[in-house]
Amino acid sequence: MIKQYDIVIIGSGIGGLSTLLYLTETDDFKNGLISIAIIAKGALDCTNTSWAQGGIAAVEAIGDNFESHINDTLIAGANTNNKEIVNKVVRAAPELMKDLIRWGTNFDKNFHNEIDLAREGGHSAARIWHYQDQTGQAIEQALLAQLYKFPNVDILEFTQVTQIIQIQNGFFQIQLYQLNNAIFQDIISCKLVLATGGLGMLYEKTTNQKLSTGDGIYFAKKLGATIKDLSLIQFHPTGLAQEGNIAFLISEALRGAGAVLRNNSGQTFMANYDERADLAPRDIVSRAILEEMNKTGTNHVYLDATKVDTYFLEAHFPNIKRQCLDICGIDIEKNLIPIIPVQHYSCGGILVNEFGESTIPNLYAIGEVACTGLHGANRLASNSLLEAIAFAKFSIKKLLQISKCEINTQPLALKPNFKNIDIRLLQQTMSKYAGVIKTNQQLSKALEILLKIKSDAILENVPKIEFLQNEMMLELAIDLLDDAISQKENKGVHFNLDLV
Numbered sequence: 001m002i003k004q005y006d007i008v009i010i011g012s013g014i015g016g017l018s019t020l021l022y023l024t025e026t027d028d029f030k031n032g033l034i035s036i037a038i039i040a041k042g043a044l045d046c047t048n049t050s051w052a053q054g055g056i057a058a059v060e061a062i063g064d065n066f067e068s069h070i071n072d073t074l075i076a077g078a079n080t081n082n083k084e085i086v087n088k089v090v091r092a093a094p095e096l097m098k099d100l101i102r103w104g105t106n107f108d109k110n111f112h113n114e115i116d117l118a119r120e121g122g123h124s125a126a127r128i129w130h131y132q133d134q135t136g137q138a139i140e141q142a143l144l145a146q147l148y149k150f151p152n153v154d155i156l157e158f159t160q161v162t163q164i165i166q167i168q169n170g171f172f173q174i175q176l177y178q179l180n181n182a183i184f185q186d187i188i189s190c191k192l193v194l195a196t197g198g199l200g201m202l203y204e205k206t207t208n209q210k211l212s213t214g215d216g217i218y219f220a221k222k223l224g225a226t227i228k229d230l231s232l233i234q235f236h237p238t239g240l241a242q243e244g245n246i247a248f249l250i251s252e253a254l255r256g257a258g259a260v261l262r263n264n265s266g267q268t269f270m271a272n273y274d275e276r277a278d279l280a281p282r283d284i285v286s287r288a289i290l291e292e293m294n295k296t297g298t299n300h301v302y303l304d305a306t307k308v309d310t311y312f313l314e315a316h317f318p319n320i321k322r323q324c325l326d327i328c329g330i331d332i333e334k335n336l337i338p339i340i341p342v343q344h345y346s347c348g349g350i351l352v353n354e355f356g357e358s359t360i361p362n363l364y365a366i367g368e369v370a371c372t373g374l375h376g377a378n379r380l381a382s383n384s385l386l387e388a389i390a391f392a393k394f395s396i397k398k399l400l401q402i403s404k405c406e407i408n409t410q411p412l413a414l415k416p417n418f419k420n421i422d423i424r425l426l427q428q429t430m431s432k433y434a435g436v437i438k439t440n441q442q443l444s445k446a447l448e449i450l451l452k453i454k455s456d457a458i459l460e461n462v463p464k465i466e467f468l469q470n471e472m473m474l475e476l477a478i479d480l481l482d483d484a485i486s487q488k489e490n491k492g493v494h495f496n497l498d499l500v
Contacts, residue, residue: 001408002173002186002187002188002407002409002411003187003188004035004187004188004189004190004406004407005035005036005037005154005187005188005189005190006034006035006036006189006190006191006402006404007023007034007035007036007037007189007190007191007192007193007399007402008036008037008038008039008172008174008187008189008191008192008193009036009037009038009039009193009195010038010039010161010192010193010194010195010196010215010216011039011040011047011193011194011195011196011197011216011366011367011369012038012040012044012045012047012144012195013047013048013049013050013140013195013197013367013388014047014049014136014139014140014143014367014385014388014389014392015049015195015197015366015367015368015369015388015389015391015392016038016193016195016366016367017038017140017143017144017146017147018099018143018388018389018392018393019193019195019366019392019395019396019399020036020038020147020153021103021143021146021147022099022392022393022396023036023396023399023400024146024150024153026396026400028400032152034400034402035152035154036153036154037153037154037155037156037187037189038147038153038154038155038156039156039159039161039176040155040156040157040158040159041158041159041160041161041179041196041211041215042157042158042209042211043157043158044144044147044155044157045140045141045144046209046211047140047197047209047211048136048197048198048200048208048209048212048368049136049139049140049385049388050136050137050140051136051137051207051208051209051249052135052136052137052139052384052385053133053134053135053136053249053251053253053319053320054118054120054128054130054133054135054251054252054253054381054382055107055118055128055129055130055131055135055253055382055385056093056096056097056100056128056129056130056135056382056385056386056389057069057093057120057123057127057128057129057380057381057382057383057386058093058094058096058097058127058129058386059090059093059094059127060094060097060115060117060127060129061117061125061126061127063125064125064126064127066087066090066091068124068125069090069093069123069125069127070083070086070087070090071124072122072123072124072380073086073090073374073375073376073380073383074086074376075122075281076122076281076282076375076376076378076379076380076381076492077374077375077376077377077378077379077380077492078376078377078378078491078492079376080376080377080491080492081373081374081375081376082372082373082374082376084354084373085354085372085373085374086373086374088354088390088394089372089374089383089386089387089390092390092393092394093386093390096386096389096390096393097129099389099393100139100142100389103142103143103146104142104143104145104146105131105138105139105142105143106131106138106142107129107130107131107135107138108130108131108132108316115129116130117129118130118253118256118257118316119253119256119279120252120253120255120256120279120381120382121252121255121256121276121278121279121280121281121282121285121381122276122279122280122281122282122380122381123256123279123380123381123382126256128253128256128381128382130253130316132315132316132317132318132319133251133253133254133316133317133318133319133320134319135385136385139385156176156178158178158179158180159176159177159178159179160176160177160179160465160468160469161174161175161176161177161215161219162175162176162177162184162465162468163175163412164192164219164222164223165223165412166223166360166362166363167188167407167409168407169190169403169405169407170190170361170362170403171188171189171190171362171407172188172189172190172192172362172363173186173187173188173409173412174186174187174188174189174192175411175412177465179465184411184414185411186411186412188407188409190362190402190403190404191362191364191399191402192362192363192364193356193364193365193366193395193399194216194219194220194350194363194364194365194366194369194370195216195365195366195367195369195388196214196215196216196217196369197209197211197212197216197367197368197369198212198214198345198346198368198369199212199213199214199217199346199473199476199480200212200343200344201213201214201245201427201473202214202343202426202427202430202473202476202477202480203233203342203343203427203430203431203435204245204427204428204430204431205239205245205246205247205340205342205343205431206245206246206247206342206343206344207236207239207246207247207248207249207342207343207344208246208343208344209246210245210246213469213472213473214346214472214473214476215469215472216349216350216365216369217230217349217350217369217476218472218475218476220350220358220360220363220365220369221479223360223363224359224360225350225351225358225359225360225363225365226350226351226358226359227348227349227350227351227371227479228348228349228350228351228371229347229348229349229371229377229483230346230348230349230476230479230480230483231348231434231480231481231483231484231487231494232346232347232348232377232378232492232493232494233343233345233346233347233434233480233493234282234283234344234345234346234347234378234379234493235282235283235286235341235342235343235344235435235436235493236249236252236282236286236341236342236343236344236345237261237282237285237286237288237289237339237341238250238251238252238254238255238261238303238337238339238341239339239340239341239342239344240323240324240327240328240337240338240339241299241300241338241339241340242327242328245427247340247342248323248324248327249342249344250303250320250324250337250339251317251320252282252381253316253317254303254305254308254317254320255278255279255303256279257305257308257312257313257316257317258305258307258308259278259303259304259305259307259308260277260278260303260304260307261278261285261288261289261301261302261303261304261339262301262302262303262304262336263292263295263296263298263301263302264292264296264298264301264302265296266302269288269292270285270288272288273287273288273291274288281378281380281381282344282378282379282381282493283378283436283492283493283495285341286341286436287436287437287495289301289339289340289341290341290436290437293340299340300338300339300340301338301339301340302336302337302338302339303336303337303339304336304337305317305332305333305337306332306333306334306335306336310333313332313333317332320332321333324337341435341436343431345368345379345384346368346369347371347375347376347377347378347379347492347493348371348483349365349368349369349370349371350365350369350370350371351370351371352364352365352370352371352372352391354394355391355394355395355397355398356370356372356391356392356394356395356398357395357398364395364398364399366388366391366392366395367384367387367388367391368384368388370391372387372391374387375387376491376492377491377492377493377494378491378492378493418459418460418464418467418468418471419457419458419459419460419467419470419471420457420458420459420460420467420470421453421454421457421467421470421471421473421474422453422456422457423470423473423474425449425453426450426453426470426473426474426477429446429449429450429477430446430477430480432446433445433446433449434446434480434481434484436493436495437495437496437497438484438494438495438496438497439496439497439498440485440496440498443481443484443485443496444485446481447478447481447482447485450474450477450478450481451478453474454474454478457471457474484496487499
């Protein structure tokens with residue numbers, strides 16, 4: 001018999017872990033009425049959540065209010081957001097912070113023992129809850145510590161999902177590949193939660209983990225789920241200019257603390273592009289940086305934190321300070337930081353309703369993999385971790401509506417052939433032609449290149465798991481380009497010169 005679960009969660013970032021922890025607090029779980037498994041492609045803590053620096057946006061300070069946070073979210077999202085979802089998430093935020101604290105998350109406090117709230121781009125008030133510049137890691141470790149208290153939850157680490165099909169009763173049969181021992185196995189699930197994160201590895205440079213290959217979106221589409229706004233890719237304006245695929249993120253909170261952007265001539269420039277200057281939303285800042293680079297013929301600009309108080313830098317940004325020194329030999333107290341916009345976040349994804357339900361019965365999407373309507377065409381800083389835990393909590397009542405029955409089925413057949421995709425060319429193409437600023441000609445050129453990669457791919461007799469993963473990425477990249485070409489107007493992160 002293939003092992004069956006009531007709920008399977010794929011992904012161990014804040015979306016997957018908080019969904020699981022909310023489930024463990026229900027009577028159904030406490031009474032042993034539901035079975036749960038959580039699957040991670042790598043180690044449990046190898047997630048984009050663990051790399052998140054800035055924090056979580058939630059109204060707390062005197063003078064701040066829900067209406068202000070809602071308005072900031074709508075402005076950043078080019079007013080294409082789902083206003084009902086924005087209202088629901090923003091108003092839920094303070095209670096969600098209490099849940100994180102209850103689960104052991106520490107947030108920085110000020111001298112008055114109050115939450116030390118930071119301000120980031122696009123926010124009209126200080127409302128970012130944080131732990132130094134390693135908020136995501138603090139949350140990840142706290143949630144994992146809670147998870148380990150539940151031995152009756154099956155944990156499958158270093159496990160790649162290779163196929164998912166929907167079978168009788170709307171259940172899911174999931175084929176898994178255990179990376180450590182090269183063994184395939186199948187499991188059955190009544191409800192399936194995709195919390196697989198983003199798709200940063202489609203690009204040449206990203207702030208995402210190497211595991212961020214868009215698996216959840218790929219499998220959801222294969223199952224027939226609606227995918228929305230896949231081309232709305234947010235680039236973070238301040239990625240450290242360095243070698244390799246992964247770019248270290250310089251948190252927006254550093255600009256909130258007083259750091260400013262300078263061009264190659266040492267001049268500040270953001271006030272020329274937006275009245276909010278260095279604290280404008282990310283899409284505006286990213287385009288401004290590229291324009292300055294084009295004007296000066298340089299491949300980066302600079303972030304100047306030398307005027308930020310030394311004690312404040314050490315207390316609030318120790319990781320950024322250490323990483324800049326280790327990677328580039330830069331002392332941010334004395335030297336300018338070379339930065340470039342890099343792929344950071346997917347605003348689109350699997351279309352879900354207010355409970356995290358996709359258009360496929362029993363299939364849920366939580367976190368960056370989902371398109372909830374919260375972000376619209378551009379995510380407001382520090383609304384992503386908030387979105388993940390919010391929809392985790394919203395989903396619980398629906399997730400508990402489980403049909404019990406024994407399913408008899410055979411293991412899924414292995415995919416007979418794997419294609420060897422030129423993934424490096426794919427990444428270069430996406431970065432060159434589908435970046436911050438695009439044209440119709442560039443998008444068409446990119447699609448032409450990717451379709452040729454697909455037709456030229458060589459069938460391999462040896463079923464290497466990276467071949468399958470690269471095929472997933474190619475299909476996603478083609479879908480992303482198709483969506484970008486279909487866009488009829490510039491909005492938020494989508495900026496096509498031919499639509500100006």
